[in-house]
Amino acid sequence: MLEVNNLAVDFDLQGSPVPALKDVSFKVNQGETVALVGESGSGKSVTSQAIMGILPRNATIRAGEILFNSPETGQRVDIAQLDPESPQMRQIRGGSISIIFQEPMTSLSPVHTIGDQISEALFLHRDASREEGMKLTEAMLQQVGFAEPSRALNMFPFELSGGLRQRAMIAMAMICHPSLMIADEPTTALDVTIQARILKLIRELQAELGMALLLITHDLGVVANMAEQVVVMYHGRVMEAGPLKHLFENPQHEYLKALMHAVPRFDLKPGERLVPVREIHSETGALIDKHPSDQLPNASEPHLRVKDLSKTYHLHGGNWSSSKTRQLLAVDQVSFEVERGECFGVVGESGCGKTTLSKIIMRAITPDQGDIIYHDGRQAIDVRALDGDDLLAFRRNMQFIFQDPYSALNPRMTVFDILREPLVVHDKGDMDYQREMATELMRLVGMDPRFLNRYPHSFSGGQRQRIGIARALALQPALIICDEPVSALDVSIQAQVLNLLKDLQQELGLTYIFISHNLAVIHYIANRIAVMCRGRIVELAPRDRLFENPVHPYTQALLSAVPHPELSQPLSFEAITESAASEPALWQFPFTIAGIEKTDFMDLGDGHFVRVAVGSKPSDLAA
Amino acid sequence: MLGYILRRILTMIPTLLVISMLVFVIIQLPPGDYLESHIAELQSQGESVDENKIQFLREQYGLDKPLLHQYWVWLSGMLQGDFGYSFEYDLPVTEVVGDRLFLTIIISIATILFTWMVAFPIGIYSATHQYSWGDYGLSTLGFLGLATPNFLLALVMLYFANVYFGTSIGGLMDPEYIDAPWSIDKLVSILEHLWIPVIVIGTSGTAGMIRRLRANLLDELQKQYVTTGRAKGLPPGKLLTKYPLRVALNFFVADIGNLLPTVISGAEIVAVVMSLPTTGPILLSALQSQDMYLAGSFLMFLAVLTVVGVLVSDIALALLDPRVRLGGGVSK
Numbered sequence: 005m006l007e008v009n010n011l012a013v014d015f016d017l018q019g020s021p022v023p024a025l026k027d028v029s030f031k032v033n034q035g036e037t038v039a040l041v042g043e044s045g046s047g048k049s050v051t052s053q054a055i056m057g058i059l060p061r062n063a064t065i066r067a068g069e070i071l072f073n074s075p076e077t078g079q080r081v082d083i084a085q086l087d088p089e090s091p092q093m094r095q096i097r098g099g100s101i102s103i104i105f106q107e108p109m110t111s112l113s114p115v116h117t118i119g120d121q122i123s124e125a126l127f128l129h130r131d132a133s134r135e136e137g138m139k140l141t142e143a144m145l146q147q148v149g150f151a152e153p154s155r156a157l158n159m160f161p162f163e164l165s166g167g168l169r170q171r172a173m174i175a176m177a178m179i180c181h182p183s184l185m186i187a188d189e190p191t192t193a194l195d196v197t198i199q200a201r202i203l204k205l206i207r208e209l210q211a212e213l214g215m216a217l218l219l220i221t222h223d224l225g226v227v228a229n230m231a232e233q234v235v236v237m238y239h240g241r242v243m244e245a246g247p248l249k250h251l252f253e254n255p256q257h258e259y260l261k262a263l264m265h266a267v268p269r270f271d272l273k274p275g276e277r278l279v280p281v282r283e284i285h286s287e288t289g290a291l292i293d294k295h296p297s298d299q300l301p302n303a304s305e306p307h308l309r310v311k312d313l314s315k316t317y318h319l320h321g322g323n324w325s326s327s328k329t330r331q332l333l334a335v336d337q338v339s340f341e342v343e344r345g346e347c348f349g350v351v352g353e354s355g356c357g358k359t360t361l362s363k364i365i366m367r368a369i370t371p372d373q374g375d376i377i378y379h380d381g382r383q384a385i386d387v388r389a390l391d392g393d394d395l396l397a398f399r400r401n402m403q404f405i406f407q408d409p410y411s412a413l414n415p416r417m418t419v420f421d422i423l424r425e426p427l428v429v430h431d432k433g434d435m436d437y438q439r440e441m442a443t444e445l446m447r448l449v450g451m452d453p454r455f456l457n458r459y460p461h462s463f464s465g466g467q468r469q470r471i472g473i474a475r476a477l478a479l480q481p482a483l484i485i486c487d488e489p490v491s492a493l494d495v496s497i498q499a500q501v502l503n504l505l506k507d508l509q510q511e512l513g514l515t516y517i518f519i520s521h522n523l524a525v526i527h528y529i530a531n532r533i534a535v536m537c538r539g540r541i542v543e544l545a546p547r548d549r550l551f552e553n554p555v556h557p558y559t560q561a562l563l564s565a566v567p568h569p570e571l572s573q574p575l576s577f578e579a580i581t582e583s584a585a586s587e588p589a590l591w592q593f594p595f596t597i598a599g600i601e602k603t604d605f606m607d608l609g610d611g612h613f614v615r616v617a618v619g620s621k622p623s624d625l626a627a
Numbered sequence: 628m629l630g631y632i633l634r635r636i637l638t639m640i641p642t643l644l645v646i647s648m649l650v651f652v653i654i655q656l657p658p659g660d661y662l663e664s665h666i667a668e669l670q671s672q673g674e675s676v677d678e679n680k681i682q683f684l685r686e687q688y689g690l691d692k693p694l695l696h697q698y699w700v701w702l703s704g705m706l707q708g709d710f711g712y713s714f715e716y717d718l719p720v721t722e723v724v725g726d727r728l729f730l731t732i733i734i735s736i737a738t739i740l741f742t743w744m745v746a747f748p749i750g751i752y753s754a755t756h757q758y759s760w761g762d763y764g765l766s767t768l769g770f771l772g773l774a775t776p777n778f779l780l781a782l783v784m785l786y787f788a789n790v791y792f793g794t795s796i797g798g799l800m801d802p803e804y805i806d807a808p809w810s811i812d813k814l815v816s817i818l819e820h821l822w823i824p825v826i827v828i829g830t831s832g833t834a835g836m837i838r839r840l841r842a843n844l845l846d847e848l849q850k851q852y853v854t855t856g857r858a859k860g861l862p863p864g865k866l867l868t869k870y871p872l873r874v875a876l877n878f879f880v881a882d883i884g885n886l887l888p889t890v891i892s893g894a895e896i897v898a899v900v901m902s903l904p905t906t907g908p909i910l911l912s913a914l915q916s917q918d919m920y921l922a923g924s925f926l927m928f929l930a931v932l933t934v935v936g937v938l939v940s941d942i943a944l945a946l947l948d949p950r951v952r953l954g955g956g957v958s959k
Contacts, residue, residue: 058857089863098860110851113870115948125859160949176859 011068039231099129108169119157225567284450300381313374349530409468466497594620711920750840772834847871884937
């Protein structure tokens with residue numbers, strides 16, 4: 005149905021052409037799912053834009069053809085030859101081929117209702133009266149899983165959650181029953197349980213309408229569960245293409261092999277390392293030492309103890325004319341201990357309070373109640389009671405690595421200034437020391453010290469994240485909080501940074517609190533894991549216990565929703581239900597919190613705890 | 628919605644009260660009052676001063692009373708529609724202002740319409756044809772408009788209008804119509820003269836608006852939802868007006884509140900240069916001669932315009948943007 009032959013696209017950057025696609029060829033047959041796999045910058049999205057005729061203004065198709073056989077008209081057109089704004093192309097776009105984008109937050113207009121935006125595509129391409137159109141739109145919304153489609157018609161995108169917005173987006177792409185749908189990273193911005201439901205929805209709709217799907221993704225787990233054919237792209241070229249089974253079992257090209265080894269999987273053997281596509285080498289120097297945990301008098305004390313932390317936010321009411329406030333429990337009675345030298349993982353979906361928790365520990369947000377006790381090996385420090393100079397001195401013990409490497413570094417400071425800043429703030433050493441320290445930090449994160457005079461913009465995302473890590477290490481802290489440090493990075497880079505963090509922990513004897521929404525990443529790096537949902541820790545266990553024997557329904561839902569990059573462990577789409585596992589009201593006894601005043605941890609032995617209603621017995625769990 | 632508007636109107640009352648105090652205090656700030664500067668002026672011209680009349684006026688308007696009392700008299704008068712008495716013109720303020728206020732409003736509205744009509748197409752063209760010759764040319768023109776002082780432009784325009792169209796210099800109508808009763812001919816004469824001050828006063832505002840509209844629209848054109856619209860197969864014109872332009876309008880609506888007072892107060896120098904029969908020149912002289920009731924009434928008029936303008940733009944914004952209307956204080 006779609007045949008791309010020797011497609012080449014150039015971008016015009018300040019007068020000189022930069023090739024984005026070179027000699028790309030592949031086919032999509034009717035009703036088939038083809039996955040286009042590659043890291044960012046590999047040309048996957050440019051390919052989809054070329055097919056849709058929505059390339060940016062500075063891009064031109066230099067060579068090749070995009071042949072599209074419309075099943076409705078039976079005509080064969082070369083999209084590459086069509087003027088993108090011609091009526092014929094506009095009819096194909098949205099009518100025969102439609103697209104859904106990655107970001108459901110920004111892909112919909114904020115000032116038009118969902119119904120308006122969805123029905124618009126219908127009115128453009130199909131003969132339908134206003135009334136019919138709205139009825140069809142409502143039916144479509146029902147089909148993509150809106151509980152109250154008639155109400156949703158008049159809602160605005162900002163009133164919907166990310167998952168519902170993506171459903172609206174899918175409804176918009178499906179409303180004309182296109183013969184090909186392009187899904188450009190449709191679930192990358194979504195939580196794992198919602199991702200599983202959206203993938204299920206796409207599959208069902210695809211089967212129902214018999215349309216072809218071109219799935220663009222970097223996630224091999226999604227590929228393994230969705231695709232029939234796979235096209236692997238790298239630097240604007242097709243590296244390898246073929247049936248899914250063939251490619252996954254017997255990858256030929258070095259790049260695909262490397263990619264497969266770089267993805268964290270649940271079945272990694274103890275001690276097995278990920279192999280990044282590009283390896284980096286960390287070197288320790290004279291200035292930064294391992295924290296001598298065995299020489300401390302009280303080394304066996306927990307490094308950090310958090311007890312009963314709670315934080316409530318007050319939001320203004322939903323309507324502009326009312327002054328009512330709504331309460332949001334961001335963190336609710338969170339207690340845990342972090343042992344010296346371990347990596348304590350915190351996993352949960354967006355909005356579960358994990359970032360708020362980390363900021364409370366860092367003293368960036370003041371909790372409503374609770375205690376944070378830090379033990380430096382000699383004495384216990386009450387973090388919440390610190391003030392002024394004591395607080396400043398304490399901050400050397402605990403540092404932070406941020407999620408977004410693009411906004412975490414000041415674009416107006418050189419790398420040297422960025423690395424030196426903590427030393428200046430804490431008045432550590434003279435200029436010579438600081439220069440030497442910065443050089444050593446660069447080597448430590450596997451970067452060339454000659455880059456010290458550059459500005460952040462000249463580095464890639466992975467390199468920036470390493471600079472962020474180096475900055476966190478400048479004061480030689482004993483505890484580092486990593487807030488989603490790899491979620492903004494490509495899979496190949498992700499392995500690199502994870503390995504670096506692991507090595508640094510070994511070499512420097514660091515303790516980590518590692519926050520992530522990605523279960524595979526948490527599985528790879530953490531020793532003990534706390535699962536958070538709606539501000540509460542619902543389950544806490546050593547890694548293997550948690551993954552082998554999850555007890556809490558939320559943990560179970562989370563684990564079953566992860567798409568594995570293995571053909572042998574397909575997602576069981578039948579088991580994925582529409583009910584939200586992250587909705588505490590739907591949990592069964594003894595996990596329910598509805599109508600129950602207090603919940604508490606039940607000890608299941610071996611450091612495995614699960615949150616249940618007070619008074620329930622271990623025998624209740626089996627039920 | 629109604630409750631909101633009512634609350635907004637209620638909060639306008641203390642705002643205006645505070646402004647009235649500020650206005651009064653600032654006018655009273657220079658030493659002396661109108662009568663004193665009037666006496667000084669007469670004496671410097673060697674004329675005698677009628678002590679009795681001065682004394683009468685002083686008592687009549689309470690100038691010998693404490694400040695607070697004077698303020699109260701002024702404020703309570705205004706509330707009853709009595710804006711006081713202009714010493715300089717020897718007339719009640721309402722009579723001095725009268726026609727001038729009407730003409731001021733005509734010029735202001737014409738200027739605003741001119742600004743919109745010129746700025747909109749140019750701004751949209753510049754944004755959709757970014758870095759084209761048209762964009763560069765119009766931007767250069769816009770910068771020239773921003774940079775040219777209004778009074779200079781006024782003089783140049785007057786000269787050319789007189790040479791090529793035979794329009795009389797200055798004023799808003801041919802001299803024979805001044806103080807004449809309203810008639811069709813008078814209106815035609817006004818329209819003949821109107822376009823010069825409108826262009827002069829509107830130029831810099833237009834240029835500024837072109838730049839802002841262009842910048843806002845460029846931002847919006849980059850957004851993902853525009854691509855979504857394209858991917859639906861929308862024709863370019865409809866795509867532009869339905870999505871990015873609609874969102875880019877927000878800034879424009881938010882601007883309405885500032886527009887009225889800027890146009891009116893920005894026109895004063897031009898009005899003096901072109902000797903327009905608007906309120907500008909009177910305000911200037913009233914401030915100079917400490918003709919306090921006249922000046923105070925003017926400033927209050929401007930204040931009311933600003934406050935009402937902001938209210939209007941807030942309501943319009945809420946009607947236009949559902950995020951304002953329904954979003955409340957919820958952040959993501």
